[in-house]
Amino acid sequence: MDKIASPRLLQIDNVTKTFPGVKALLSVNLEVRRGSVHALLGENGAGKSTLVKIVGGGYLPDPGGSMTFDGAPYAPSSPYDAIIAGVRVVHQELNLLPYLSVAENIFLDSLPRRGPFVDYRKLYSETGLLLSRVGLDLNPASPVELLSVAQMQLVEIAKAISTSCKLLILDEPTASLSSRDAERLFGIVRALRDQGLTTIYISHHLKEIYEIADCLSILRNGEMVTTRPVSGTSIPQIVSAMVGRQLDSEYPVGKTPASRETIMEVRNLRFDGNKYPVSFSLKKGEILGIAGLIGSKRTETVRAIFGADRKKSGEVFIGGKKVDIRSPADAVEAGLSLLTEDRKGQGLVLDMTLANNVTLAAPDKVSRAGVIDMKAERLSARRLSAELDIKTPSVDQLVRNLSGGNQQKVVLAKWLFKDANILIFDEPTRGIDVGAKYEIYLLLWTLLEKGKGILIVSSDLNELMGICHRILVFSDGKITADLERGDFDQERILSYAYQNYID
């Protein structure tokens, strides 16, 4: 078969990827036409990143499937293989070295040389050519740290097309760009397409898809739902194709309704990087969920409330009283607690014992005149371990040695020991097995009976629908919906989550 005439650049047949306990991709088929911009869509956790990593050589697929690229069988076992074949991935987190120049970054793995020395004249002239292809007017010698995020993004693209790149994969390239910079990026993607480059484009912004993509494919729950031309496909059609994830575990639906008493109110919260003020309230005995796409400023919002990051303006009322929260210390004082997304990095002291971690937020409770009563500390830790059913041989065990689910329970125990009234969870069940998840849901409900208020950020829509009284939907930093339990509906929530990305 004539290579050039083939309309297909990449063909994926029957590719499956299993992680322990999870099927991330299920016999996925995909065809990407040469010279097209192909959009890849799907809800959080639908399998987009997994698919990209398989194409980019980051993951090996399960045996059974196959790929062809540029007319030849394609099975990259490392990102290097993929680059050699002509596949370049530009990730959302940029991988540039800040103190090196633009030119050095672009040609890092193939610096032109003259003898043992770098041929800077050649390096700069070649860089200049590449920069003009991506529409950047920059001095090739200027260090990357001085560039804007948009410029860095374009430098990444220049780097990607510096070698013979046939397929460019852009993962959420506009997530941190202004709309003007995004427009510029689209122009460049179109120009590169006209030069014959094929692009796979991942984005939450459905509007962008209509601007630059020719085809779109939708993943749902690890399965490829549809591949179709962009023209003739409406946004509601896209959204309804994305929903429909199966319930993968049961949720212990609580019997107790939330009280009417407001325990926390947030008014007009503003923080850097968000254009919209955030206002909402949380009731006593209520689980309030925050849904939204990854990157919709959910984590940033709860961190700003908690004082972990600086906020620009806005007020927080706890139990009707205004509190001035400038640091986590102020927040804890006011009865708040934050269980962060990153347990190991921000929630636990891994090389300390379970007992030490449990008392970390309130060591004064087991000490007199600043001296810790180790016996009382162990007793408290044992009581909470039993209450939360933490599986550990002893409370003197280092937290490092516990499983993910048990570690999460230790974080929870820490805040129960502190007796926080408002618990803010950021992705409480990420990376935890199904059994432990269920136990954590049960725990949440027992906490409600004690009159606490719970705020949960989760990327798992089913989880939120299963356990929350109410769900706020975030869309690019704006609350687009406040839904009561009776109104929960996947399709509805998802269209709210996309709302602010469309118009």
Add this chain to the structure above:
Amino acid sequence: MQGKNIQSRKWLHLLLNEAGIGLIFVVLCGLFAAFVPNFASLNNISNIFTQISINTVISTGMTFVILLGGIDLSVGSVLSLCTILAGMTITNKALPFPFALVGAVGASILCGMICGFFNGFVAEKWKVHSFVVTLGMLNIARGAALQISGSRTIFSFPAAFNAFGTMAVGGVPVIFVMAVTGVSLGHFVLKKTVFGRMIYAIGNNEEAVRLCGHNTRKYKISAFVLCGACVGVAAVMYMLRLNIASPILGAGFELSAIAAVVIGGTSMSGGKGSLVGTLIGAAIIGVLNNGLLLIGMKDFARQMVTGLIIVAAVVLDTYRVRLSRLFS
């Protein structure tokens, strides 16, 4: 079964963490005692006690700072500045002896604490690494000491003061008693108090402690102040031992202190270590210096051997960490 397992692991941990370095110390002492005639004499042992006392007290303060992942390079210069201020106070003829004594001790400790506060405050407020701030303080304190003293050494302290310095309690020199008291107090603070717990926790994971609602800055600055206070005490001990106050003394003390802490198994990146280790670390350096001198080794060679031992201790430490990972 489980319980027994934990128990044996605990012992193994203890062996690897504290006793490992203790074993090296015992072997070292045994070798010197066997092959160097005068090493094990009461007189010499008492000498070693005296020689390691000052470094032990400085290292105690240094341990707190290093446990937080910081470092204090200014201890030697600050010690010299402390002796100048204390020396000027105690030789002030206008003050009756008891007042002069209390004033001198107070001035020394206060001076150390102020310098420590400066180090900690600047490092925390502007997020400058303590290496740089304390490098600056090293020069500031040295310059201040020279300026205030007119670059002159102060001596002729009151006789009672000098006499106290040479006293011994049951054969143990009084300044060693002071050093051991200091280490014990520090050990108690680290292992039993909320303050000590926070030092370890911050050294391990500062962000987690901050998100628990603790003011981590306050603890970090306090560690530098505490280190400064230790230097102030060490300055008084120096005056008791050598009966002089001088603007040029103390050069290189920071390196001996850091060496003691590191040989003692405290991790330079913070979070791990103990004062028991530091005490043994200081003792190893002292025994080495003393023993090698008795053998007749020249100054330069002695320095080389001491240096090699420091490197060897740190290399051994990496194996220790790997071993204890393996068994935990």
